[in-house]
Amino acid sequence: MLHSKIFASLLLVLGFASSALAVDPFNRKYSDIQADLRMLESRYPQNVEVFSIGVNDTGQKIEGIKVGSGRMHSLVVGTHHGNEYGSTEVALAFAHSVAEAPITGQTVFVIPVLNVSGYNARQRQEMGRDPNRDYVGPCGTGGPFKLRSTKALADFIARENIIASATLHTFSPFVLYPWGFSTKDTKTEYNDLYIQLARAAAVESKYPIGNSTDELYPADGCYEDYAMWKHGIWSLLFEMGSSHSPGQAAIDEMIRGNVPGLRRFLAQAPTSRAEKHAFTGKCDTNKNRRVRVDE
Numbered sequence: 001m002l003h004s005k006i007f008a009s010l011l012l013v014l015g016f017a018s019s020a021l022a023v024d025p026f027n028r029k030y031s032d033i034q035a036d037l038r039m040l041e042s043r044y045p046q047n048v049e050v051f052s053i054g055v056n057d058t059g060q061k062i063e064g065i066k067v068g069s070g071r072m073h074s075l076v077v078g079t080h081h082g083n084e085y086g087s088t089e090v091a092l093a094f095a096h097s098v099a100e101a102p103i104t105g106q107t108v109f110v111i112p113v114l115n116v117s118g119y120n121a122r123q124r125q126e127m128g129r130d131p132n133r134d135y136v137g138p139c140g141t142g143g144p145f146k147l148r149s150t151k152a153l154a155d156f157i158a159r160e161n162i163i164a165s166a167t168l169h170t171f172s173p174f175v176l177y178p179w180g181f182s183t184k185d186t187k188t189e190y191n192d193l194y195i196q197l198a199r200a201a202a203v204e205s206k207y208p209i210g211n212s213t214d215e216l217y218p219a220d221g222c223y224e225d226y227a228m229w230k231h232g233i234w235s236l237l238f239e240m241g242s243s244h245s246p247g248q249a250a251i252d253e254m255i256r257g258n259v260p261g262l263r264r265f266l267a268q269a270p271t272s273r274a275e276k277h278a279f280t281g282k283c284d285t286n287k288n289r290r291v292r293v294d295e
Contacts, residue, residue, distance in 0.1 A: 040095060081130075091112035176210060182286075
C-alpha cells in the first residue's frame, strides 16, 4: 500500500514539475509563493488551510499551508537561505503533493520560505545574519534568536507539538541527520534509526546520507540539531542538487528525487518524539574550522 501511495505522489510531482516549465523560479517573488498557497487552499478547501507563524523583522508574514487533521504533526521548511530558491521550488512541489494526497494520520505543515527578505533579494542572509546558525545549540550558536523568523519557527514547533520535520537546502547532495555541530561525538541515541529514515528519504534521489559534521561540515546553531536536542523532534536536512542557481531541468530533477522521499520520511517517522534527545558528548570548537563547500 505504501509503495502505491509513493507512486501516486510521484505522478503528482511530475505533474507539478511539468506545469512549472513556464515559470522562471529565479524571478519568482514571495508574493507569488503566497498566491500559490492560497490557490491550494481554494482548490482543496477540505484539506488545506493557509496559516502564519508570525512576522519577520520587516513585518512580513511568514506563511505556509496546513494539510490534513491527523494526530501526528509534521513540518517541512524551505528557504532558510534566501539564495537557495531550488529549495523553495521543492517545498512548493511537496505542498502540492500533500494537498492533493494528504499523508494518512498526519497534519502536515509546509513553509516554503522562512527567510522572506533574503528570498526576495536572492541573498543567503536575513538582516545580515545566517538564519540557520540562529538557533540554540549545545556547542554554540550565531544567535540565539536574533531574528524574528527563527524565533517564530522555534515557538511554532513547540506550540504545535511537531514530531517529525525536514528542512530543504541547496547544494551538495546529501540527506543529513543530527548531530551536525562542533563535536566528534556525532551519534545520537537513535543513530541506527536515523540511518534507516535517511535511506528511506534518499531512495529516488540516491543522495549519500550521514551527519553534517562528518559528511559536509559542522555548523553550530542549525535547526535540525536544535529541534532534536531541545524537543526530540525527528529531523532531517535535505541538501539538494549541485548548484545554488539551478535551471528548470535541475529543479525538476530535485523535485522528482526529493518529494517522494519527503513523503516516505514523514510516513515512516516515529509517531512520538524521541525520549533520549540530550547531547551527552563533548564539544570540539576545532571541528567548525573546516572549509565549507556550499556558501
